[in-house]
Amino acid sequence: MISQFGAMRKLAIMGGTFDPIHIGHLVTAEEVRQEFDIDEVLFIPTGHPPHKASINMTTSEHRYLMTVLATAANPSFKVSKLEINREGVTYTIDTIKELKKIYGEQVKLYFITGADAIHKILTWKSSEELLQICEFVAVTRPGYNKEELIKQIEELKRKYETNIHFLEVPALAISSSDIRYRIENQKPIKYLVPPEVENYIKKYKLYHYAICLTTEKR
Numbered sequence: 001m002i003s004q005f006g007a008m009r010k011l012a013i014m015g016g017t018f019d020p021i022h023i024g025h026l027v028t029a030e031e032v033r034q035e036f037d038i039d040e041v042l043f044i045p046t047g048h049p050p051h052k053a054s055i056n057m058t059t060s061e062h063r064y065l066m067t068v069l070a071t072a073a074n075p076s077f078k079v080s081k082l083e084i085n086r087e088g089v090t091y092t093i094d095t096i097k098e099l100k101k102i103y104g105e106q107v108k109l110y111f112i113t114g115a116d117a118i119h120k121i122l123t124w125k126s127s128e129e130l131l132q133i134c135e136f137v138a139v140t141r142p143g144y145n146k147e148e149l150i151k152q153i154e155e156l157k158r159k160y161e162t163n164i165h166f167l168e169v170p171a172l173a174i175s176s177s178d179i180r181y182r183i184e185n186q187k188p189i190k191y192l193v194p195p196e197v198e199n200y201i202k203k204y205k206l207y208h209y210a211i212c213l214t215t216e217k218r
């Protein structure tokens with residue numbers, strides 16, 4: 001798919017459990033979009049990720065809809081059901097190959113990963129192939145050492161002769177696990193997630209929100 005000016009289109013993939021999606025994800029995606037002149041950022045909520053298989057995850061439909069709500073206002077952000085619709089355990093390599101088929105060869109793929117994920121890449125299925133097909137963008141994340149991240153990137157680049165980018169994004173010490181913990185413990189999540197996502201969580205009483213509603217003073 002060639003863009004309007006004949007250049008190769010750039011597609012960045014933002015994979016995640018998004019349980020729930022938060023502003024750390026959105027700020028990261030927007031930084032990458034801007035920095036690498038990306039045409040489209042595709043958010044892909046995971047189906048059944050192998051490393052999180054045993055954890056009690058929110059249904060795919062809820063995670064997908066929250067991701068749609070959170071990204072709706074950005075014309076360059078799209079959400080894909082590719083992994084959610086796949087039966088069984090989902091692997092990134094299968095998703096990337098499927099995307100190549102959908103978008104054709106004329107699209108350049110970027111894959112966004114936080115500092116916590118980059119050192120795990122080698123444990124992913126067909127990681128070497130994955131590193132050749134996509135250009136990874138490894139972003140900083142509070143709680144993870146920046147120098148360590150740069151070192152890991154350099155090692156991977158040397159070993160696999162591939163292009164991995166480093167990008168420093170605004171430091172937002174936010175995680176979905178912390179948001180779930182905050183809800184369970186009746187702490188506010190306002191401004192940590194977009195208002196649409198906060199309302200959705202309340203509406204469907206996700207993450208034990210029922211407890212919060214009964215204790216909330218109005």
Ligand code: ATP
Pocket residue numbers: 015016017018019024025028112113114115116117139140141142169172173174175176177178
């Ligand atoms: P959980 O706590 O459930 O693992 P999470 O906040 O890490 O949730 P994920 O859905 O696991 O969110 O992450 C998707 C991607 O977004 C990963 O590559 C992760 O590193 C990155 N990411 C998540 N939060 C941030 C953040 N605050 N800053 C930078 N990158 C982030």
Ligand code: MG
Pocket residue numbers: none
């Ligand atoms: Mg995570």
